[in-house]
Amino acid sequence: MNSKIVFFDTTLRDGEQSPGVSLNIKQKIEIGKAIAELGIDVIEAGFPITSPGDFESVQTIAREVKGATIAALARANQKDIEVAWEAIKPAERPRIHTFIATSDIHLKYKLKKSREEVLELAKQAVSFARSLCPDVEFSAEDATRSNRDFLAQVVLEVVKAGATTINIPDTVGYTIPQEYYDLIKFLIENLKANGYESALKKGDLRISVHCHNDLGLAVANSLSAILAGATQVEGTINGIGERAGNAALEEIIMTLKTRADFFKEKLGYEPLVNINTKKIIPVSQLVSQHTGMLVQPNKAIVGANAFAHESGIHQHGVLCERSTYEIIDPKEIGWTGSAIVLGKHSGRHAISFKLESLGWKLSKEMLDKVFEKYRSEVKDILRKVDDAYLEGIVLDLLLEREYRYKLTSSQVISVLSGSLKPIAQVEIEDKKLGQRVSVGLGIGPIDAAYKAVASALGYTFTGEEGKKSLKLLDFHIDALSGGTSAEGVCGVILEDERGIKSAGLGKDGDIVIASLKALIKALNRLEAYQEKGETLKKEILMV
Ligand SMILES: CC(=O)SCCNC(=O)CCNC(=O)[C@H](O)C(C)(C)COP(=O)(O)OP(=O)(O)OC[C@H]1O[C@@H](n2cnc3c(N)ncnc32)[C@H](O)[C@@H]1OP(=O)(O)O
Numbered sequence: 001m002n003s004k005i006v007f008f009d010t011t012l013r014d015g016e017q018s019p020g021v022s023l024n025i026k027q028k029i030e031i032g033k034a035i036a037e038l039g040i041d042v043i044e045a046g047f048p049i050t051s052p053g054d055f056e057s058v059q060t061i062a063r064e065v066k067g068a069t070i071a072a073l074a075r076a077n078q079k080d081i082e083v084a085w086e087a088i089k090p091a092e093r094p095r096i097h098t099f100i101a102t103s104d105i106h107l108k109y110k111l112k113k114s115r116e117e118v119l120e121l122a123k124q125a126v127s128f129a130r131s132l133c134p135d136v137e138f139s140a141e142d143a144t145r146s147n148r149d150f151l152a153q154v155v156l157e158v159v160k161a162g163a164t165t166i167n168i169p170d171t172v173g174y175t176i177p178q179e180y181y182d183l184i185k186f187l188i189e190n191l192k193a194n195g196y197e198s199a200l201k202k203g204d205l206r207i208s209v210h211c212h213n214d215l216g217l218a219v220a221n222s223l224s225a226i227l228a229g230a231t232q233v234e235g236t237i238n239g240i241g242e243r244a245g246n247a248a249l250e251e252i253i254m255t256l257k258t259r260a261d262f263f264k265e266k267l268g269y270e271p272l273v274n275i276n277t278k279k280i281i282p283v284s285q286l287v288s289q290h291t292g293m294l295v296q297p298n299k300a301i302v303g304a305n306a307f308a309h310e311s312g313i314h315q316h317g318v319l320c321e322r323s324t325y326e327i328i329d330p331k332e333i334g335w336t337g338s339a340i341v342l343g344k345h346s347g348r349h350a351i352s353f354k355l356e357s358l359g360w361k362l363s364k365e366m367l368d369k370v371f372e373k374y375r376s377e378v379k380d381i382l383r384k385v386d387d388a389y390l391e392g393i394v395l396d397l398l399l400e401r402e403y404r405y406k407l408t409s410s411q412v413i414s415v416l417s418g419s420l421k422p423i424a425q426v427e428i429e430d431k432k433l434g435q436r437v438s439v440g441l442g443i444g445p446i447d448a449a450y451k452a453v454a455s456a457l458g459y460t461f462t463g464e465e466g467k468k469s470l471k472l473l474d475f476h477i478d479a480l481s482g483g484t485s486a487e488g489v490c491g492v493i494l495e496d497e498r499g500i501k502s503a504g505l506g507k508d509g510d511i512v513i514a515s516l517k518a519l520i521k522a523l524n525r526l527e528a529y530q531e532k533g534e535t536l537k538k539e540i541l542m543v
């Protein structure tokens with residue numbers, strides 16, 4: 001019995017076929033090396049006949065990427081195969097991967113050839129490839145829409161011609177798990193009946209699967225094929241690839257690892273052996289960065305939300321014991337850990353956890369007050385609550401009466417056209433220094449208003465000398481309801497020179513006023529924190 005499944009990565013070939021993706025040689029080598037470090041057995045580096053650039057990158061990968069077999073794709077013709085061989089020849093272990101479609105749809109409309117002609121081309125391609133390279137993979141493109149008996153005949157003949165891996169692609173993502181299971185089983189039984197049982201058992205001959213995700217079934221189909229006896233599985237990092245993409249290798253790997261019990265029982269052996277799963281997140285991020293294909297947040301394993309918990313009941317569970325709502329330890333795949341994200345559905349346990357991590361250890365009564373304020377002031381307004389807003393609530397409860405600034409008057413003028421600039425005038429009551437008045441010019445009315453406030457209180461957003469520097473880390477405005485008379489809500493996060501963060505929300509029918517209210521709130525909280533924050537944290541509060 002085979003002791004392991006061969007993992008075949010085609011991020012650099014099928015993955016690069018994603019619309020809009022084009023990787024340069026440097027990026028391909030970086031990705032190739034990262035995939036090899038993950039422990040992937042075969043890396044399909046490209047399709048060398050495509051262009052001189054593709055040839056060069058496949059050749060460079062063949063020279064520089066160690067540890068994995070390096071494969072190159074070729075159509076079923078001599079020229080493609082010669083060029084592919086030329087490119088991969090320098091690899092430690094080269095593989096020629098040749099293919100031709102076997103479905104009647106492809107034969108009739110695309111190749112315009114009979115079944116007999118395709119069978120002949122497949123045999124010739126494999127035996128020519130085999131005359132160059134000992135490791136030859138053959139793919140029957142669109143296998144899942146092919147006539148079963150014809151497919152079985154092609155498979156048998158290319159094995160006789162010397163193919164060592166036979167790939168049965170679900171090229172258009174059409175099959176479903178049970179159907180694919182039956183197909184793979186049927187093809188394996190047919191090979192066994194024709195004298196290849198021992199080769200299959202020893203791993204000298206492998207049935208491979210290559211699934212596309214048009215119905216969202218690529219990973220399920222791949223796993224089903226493994227259960228039917230396939231011993232090579234193909235896919236890409238992050239599931240990128242033609243149209244809806246390929247099977248996501250990281251999902252297959254983590255399913256085999258997480259449900260090793262199930263697969264071991266069904267297969268009689270442990271299917272996952274050599275993968276260094278801690279490299280999954282770094283390689284996923286590298287692929288996303290180089291291809292420009294963002295990973296959707298809710299994507300399994302590698303999505304930003306895959307180990308993030310926002311709802312109170314789940315947060316409570318995870319804080320008690322991670323395994324209540326997580327089936328994988330995120331550290332096992334290279335994340336730093338699980339994330340507790342505050343939002344609309346969060347409860348007291350998560351708030352208390354967050355505050356403790358910020359240094360605030362609150363009494364139960366105080367926590368109840370914070371939660372009530374969180375519920376009434378923040379929960380429905382912010383989609384994701386930064387820690388600074390939470391800390392701001394605590395400061396309001398303890399120190400609001402002492403807050404230093406009050407906006408007493410303001411006027412802001414917008415400019416439609418011409419050389420004039422928007423201008424703002426503000427009047428602020430400062431508990432320490434009395435009334436402060438200032439004027440600001442800006443690109444827009446909010447910019448002008450913020451500059452006026454900063455100048456009145458001795459701050460600068462632009463690094464002016466002699467003033468206290470502030471960074472505007474976040475600024476956003478939303479409408480609280482629909483229509484032109486909707487109330488606007490502004491959220492602001494500031495950071496001072498020491499890295500202290502402070503946030504404020506402001507609501508008003510006038511969005512400039514909402515923005516000013518948010519800024520003044522954030523500045524009040526910042527000053528309160530600077531003066532008393534650390535001292536207050538040291539006390540266990542019994543308010
Ligand atoms: C399912 C898959 O993912 S298959 C891989 C798909 N990937 C790519 O196509 C990316 C790289 N492709 C390319 O750069 C180009 O298509 C090239 C260089 C390979 C070929 O370009 P062109 O010669 O201009 O041909 P074009 O792409 O327009 O058409 C494909 C030709 O290959 C033929 N062909 C397609 N598949 C095969 C095959 N497996 N074996 C032999 N011939 C094939 C077609 O019948 C057609 O032939 P024709 O020119 O005689 O009509």
Ligand SMILES: CC(C)C(=O)C(=O)O
Binds near residue numbers: 140167169212
């Ligand atoms: C070339 C083959 C393996 C392919 O990518 C497909 O059929 O999807």
Ligand SMILES: [Mg+2]
Binds near residue numbers: 169212
């Ligand atoms: Mg494909």
